[in-house]
Amino acid sequence: MWMNAREEALKITMGVLFDGCFLNDALKKVSVNEHTAFVTRLSKMTVERSITLDFAIEKASNIKLDKLDRLILGILRISVCQLLYFDIRPAAVCDEAVKLSSKVNHGTYTGYVNAVLRNISERAGQNKNYIAELTRSLPAEKRMSINYSMPQWIVSLFIKEYDEKTAARIFKQFLAEKPLCVRFSEKNYRLYKEKASEKEYEPSEEKASEKDGALENELIEEYILELKEKGISARKGNYAPCALYLEGYSSVNEIPGFDEGVFIVQDESSQVAVYTAAKVFESMQVNAAGKASENEGKAVNALDMCACPGGKTVYLAELLEKMVKEGKASRNKVKISARDLYEEKLAVLKENCSRMKVDCVQAKKQDGTVYVPSDEGAYDIIIADLPCSGFGVIGKKPDIKLRVKEEDIRELSLLQRKILDNAVRYLKKGGVLIYSTCTLTSLEDERNAEYISNSLKLNKTDLRTVLPEYLKDARGAEDGHIRLDPDKNRTDGFFISAFIKP
Template identity: 35%
Template sequence: MENPRECALDVLIKVDKKEELSHIAISNVLEKYQFSEKRDRAFFTRLVEGTLERQITIDYVADQFSKTKIRKCKPLIRALLRMGIYQILYMDQVPDSAACNEAVKLAKKRGFSRLSGFVNGVLRNISRKKETISYPKKDKNLVTYLSVTYSIPEWIIKFFMKTYDDETVEKIIESYLEDKKTTLCCLMSKGGKDVIRKELEEENVTVEDGELIENAVKISDYDFLYRLRAFREGKCYVQDESSMLCAKLAGAKEGQFVMDLCSAPGGKSLYTADQIKGSGQVLSRDLTEYKTDLIEDNIERMGFTNMEAEVFDATILDEEHIEAADVVIADVPCSGLGIMGKKNDIKYHISEDGMKDLVKLQREILTNAVQYVKHGGTLIYSTCTINPEENEKNMQWIINNFDYEAVDITEELPKNLKIETAKDGYIQLLPGVHPCDGFFIAKLRRK
C-alpha cells in the first residue's frame, strides 16, 4: 500500500460525495492491496472507519478551531481535516506532528498548496489545546450531549427516545462505537464448530464462542479472511448471530422448499441449506446481478447443491411459486438502524421520510411473500432496524390483512435470551442490550 493515508483520503472523499458506500470502498482498496504490509492495511482501515464513525464529534471539534465551518470546506480539505483530527484525538500511537505534517503534504500533493497553511493551523491548534476542548454537558441538553459524544445525528436519538428510555437509548448508541469482532457461522456439514475452531486456532486466530447460537464463533487477530483456510474452504462464513437466529427460527426441515426473497449475501440461505442437510431446496433471490453474484460466490465456496441464486425483483409477484414454499424468509430492505455500528454511512444517509418510503416498499414485498407460503407453512419477517413502523406495525399489518397467525417462539429462543414478546411471535433485538446487531424477527404461520 503506497500511502495508507492517501488511500484513506480517497475513500473519505468518495463517501462524502456519496459516490460509494464506505464498506464497499474499503473492501475494494483492501482487495487491491491484499499483499501489502498488514500494518498499513490495518492503519488504513482504522483511519477510514474511525473517521466516519466519529464524524459528528470531529466536525463539532473542527468548528471550534476553524473560521471556515467544516461543511463549507472543499471536499478534499474537509476529508484531510477530519482524518487529521481523528488521528490527533483517537489514535494514541500516531504522533500529532505526523498527523499534521502528512495532512499538509497531501494538501500540497493534491494541488491545494495555498490551503495547506490553513490545514496546518487548524490541526496544530487542536493538537495544542486538545485537553481543553469543550463538549456539550449531559445535564444541559441530553440530546446534543449524546449526539456529539457518540457521533449520532440528533434526530435519530429523538426517534429512539419515542420508544425507549434514556438509559436504553444511550446503551444502544454507545454500542455502535464498540470494537466489533467478526462473527462466523460454522457449518455443521463441514465438521461443526469444534473442528473449525481448532483449524482457526492453528492459524493463530483468537476464537471465542458465540453467545446465542451453538455454531457461532467470534474471531479476532487475523489479517484477511481469505487467508484463513477454513474460510477459503467454505467451512464457515461471516454472519451475525441475530441473522443466524432468524434462520434458526425459520425451522426448515429436511426435504422442504425454502424461498429467501432479499437474501444477499445469502447468510440465512446458507444456514438453512446446511440445516436441511443437503436435501430439499433453498431458492435465494435478490434484485441485482451484483447481489446474486455475492450469493453465488458463497454457494460455490460452501459447495452446496441444494441452494441456488436467482435475480428476481421481490416487488413483482412470481405466479409460478404461489403456495409452493414450506418456508419463506422475507428479510426486507430497511433503514438499518440496528447495524449502524457496522455500516457508518447509514446514520448520515437515512431520513424520517426515507423510512416512510421503506414501509411502502416493505409492504409491496410482503404482499407477494405471503402468497408463496403453503397453507400451514411458515413466513419469517425480519429487518435489521429498530423502528416500530417497519417492524411490529408491519407484522400486525400482515395478520390484519392476510390469513396468518403469530407463532409463539418462546421455546425456540436460546436459553439465555428472555424476551417477553416472544409469546406473541416476535422479538426486537437491541445492540448494547443483546449480544448481537439490532434485529427484528417475527414468525407467522399461514392458516
C-alpha cells in the same frame, strides 16, 4: 508510505462523505500492503465519527465548514480522527496533514490546517474528553448527536423507541470495534478434516456418543483450538449454536478452512433468524406427524426472498438437509429458491453456495414487489428478511446513518408490506413465514408484524415455544417475537417474527 496511506484514506472518505459512495464497497478496493489495516480503520472511523469530527473542527476554525474547500475539510477530518482516536504522535499527524494540504491545494491552506490541528491537539492533550465537556450544557439530543456522531433525528427516534439511557448504550456499542462473526459448518468441517488426513473423519468415541447438538459443539471446540494454534482468537457466540467470533487474522480468506467452507461470514443475529425458521418448521412437522404420508417423496420447498449475499440461504439449506437426513421433515430432499434484485449480488450468493458445498439452491433475479403467479402456494418456508433502514447494522456500515433520511422509514415500511403481500400468497397452507429486518424501528418491525397478523391473516408463532431459554428474555419475547439489540445482546440489531398460514 504514511503519505500514501493517508491519501488513500482521504480518497475513500471523500467519496463516501461527499459523493455518496458506499463505504464497504470502497474498502474492498483498499490497496493490499502493510498499511491496509491502517487505511481501513482510518477510513471507517472517519466516516462513523464525522459529526463529532466536524464539531471539533468547527470549534477550532475561523472559517465555517460549508465555506471550506472540500479537500481541505477532508484532510482535516482524517487528521482530527487520528488526533482523537489513534495512538500517533500529534506532531506527525499535523506535519503529514500540512504536506498533504500543500500537495492538493498548492499551499493556500497550509497555515490554516496547521493552526486548526495544533489547536485541537492542544485541547485533546489537556483533556481527552474535551468534546464531552464542550457539549455538557447542550440539550440531551444535541449532546448525544455530537458525542455519538449520530444525526439528531435518529437520536430523537431512538429515544422514542427506547429511552435516553438505552439509546446512549446502543450508540456507544455502534462505535465499539467488533470481532468478525462467522457461522461454523459441521458438515464442511468433517470434509475439511478428511481432506487434511486423507481418510474419513471420525469423531472420538466420546464425541460420537453425544446427541442433540453436543457433537456439533465438540467439533466447534476442536476448530477453536486449531485456530488458536494459528494465532487466531475464537470464541463461541451466545445465541446461535454455530456462531463464532474471530480476531487476530490478517485476511478472512486466509483463515484455515475458508476455502473448504468450514465457515461463512454471517452475524449471529442473522443466524438466529434462520435457526428460528428451521425450529418453527420442525415443530410443525411434529404436530403434523399423522400426515407424513402425504409428503412422502416430496421436497421441502423454501424461498429466501431477499437472499444476497447468501448467508441465510446457505444456513437454511444445511439445517433443512440435516432435518431430512435425520427423518425430521417427512421429506426426502430440499429445494431452495434464492431471489434478489441484482445480478452482481446473485453472483456472490452463487460463489458462497459453491464454497459452502450447497447444491440445492436455485438463484434467480426477481423483484420481490412483483407478483409471480407460478409461485402461488408453492413454499413450505419463506424467509422475508426485507430491505430496511438498516439501523441495526450501523456499527458495521456507519454510512447508513448519513444516507437514510427520516422520510425513508415510512416508504420502506410500505415497500416491506408490498413484498409481504406476495410472500403470503406464495406460502402453502401450514407453511412458515419468517419476517425479519436488521433495523430497530417499530414502524418497520412490530407494526409490520401486526400487519401480517391482522391484515394478511397469518397466525403468529410465539417464539418462546421454539427458542432456547437464553433467548426468551430478549426484548419483545413477551409479545411472541424478539428484537436483538446491540447494547443488550452484543449482536447486530435484528427483529425476528414467525407466522403460520392457516
